[in-house]
Amino acid sequence: MEVNAVRSLILICSLFALYLAVSASSAADDSPKVAETRKKLTEKVTVEFKDTKISDVISELKEMTNVSFRLKAGEVSNNLTITFKAKDVTLAEALDGMFKKNGLGYFVITKEKAYEGSVLIKQGKERGYEAGQEPDKTVAKKEEKSDKKKSAGKDKAESKEKAKAEPKEEPKEKETKPTEDEEEKTERMASIRLKSAKGLAEDGKTDRAREICDEIVKKYPKTKAAEEAKKLREKLDQ
Numbered sequence: 001m002e003v004n005a006v007r008s009l010i011l012i013c014s015l016f017a018l019y020l021a022v023s024a025s026s027a028a029d030d031s032p033k034v035a036e037t038r039k040k041l042t043e044k045v046t047v048e049f050k051d052t053k054i055s056d057v058i059s060e061l062k063e064m065t066n067v068s069f070r071l072k073a074g075e076v077s078n079n080l081t082i083t084f085k086a087k088d089v090t091l092a093e094a095l096d097g098m099f100k101k102n103g104l105g106y107f108v109i110t111k112e113k114a115y116e117g118s119v120l121i122k123q124g125k126e127r128g129y130e131a132g133q134e135p136d137k138t139v140a141k142k143e144e145k146s147d148k149k150k151s152a153g154k155d156k157a158e159s160k161e162k163a164k165a166e167p168k169e170e171p172k173e174k175e176t177k178p179t180e181d182e183e184e185k186t187e188r189m190a191s192i193r194l195k196s197a198k199g200l201a202e203d204g205k206t207d208r209a210r211e212i213c214d215e216i217v218k219k220y221p222k223t224k225a226a227e228e229a230k231k232l233r234e235k236l237d238q
Helices: 002-025 032-040 054-065 091-102 137-165 180-202 206-219 224-237
Strands: 044-053 069-071 081-090 104-108 119-123
Touching: 032 104, 044 054, 044 091, 044 206, 054 069, 054 081, 054 091, 054 180, 081 091, 091 104, 180 206, 180 224, 206 224
Parallel strands: 069 119
Antiparallel strands: 044 081, 104 119
């Protein structure tokens, strides 16, 4: 009896250890498509939606991040509206902010080849991983802390060596003009909003289209899209 009990306990412990090992390594087993989407979930975005249909929201997010989204049939309506605003947050944080008050979850599809790497939006609390497929959080946090510590030590050593090798320069006047990359990003964001306004205008939703035109002119006044937004606004007012 005692021998059998010990064997059973050893078996249970072994199975539990195997489960933890599999869970901890699940992220490392991601396919290239899935890994790329998970990486994009950590990139910064700036979004602003006001009573916007979720179908328009995911369309705009796709243009902004190149991530494909799908709505779970029978669980998420295309007519569901989203109101959310955030600046310089990760895509994952933006999705969490938009979905938590609507009882929605999302995860990166890994098991369906046709949609591999896409993000499925459904009813639930999933955040990036399908329920039951989450990697072990403790292991992930330890690895992240270790990587940050190593990176910080390496950066500190490199900074010291660089300071020794490079001659000191006179302080330069602070530049206030945005870099070319920032200008391109601003133009792209304005263009995305303009496209949304045009789509709403075509659907007969002129009030919402006017609002977006006003937002574009206010937020991105020096862009080409702002000029087009002014013209569209005038046309809608006729």
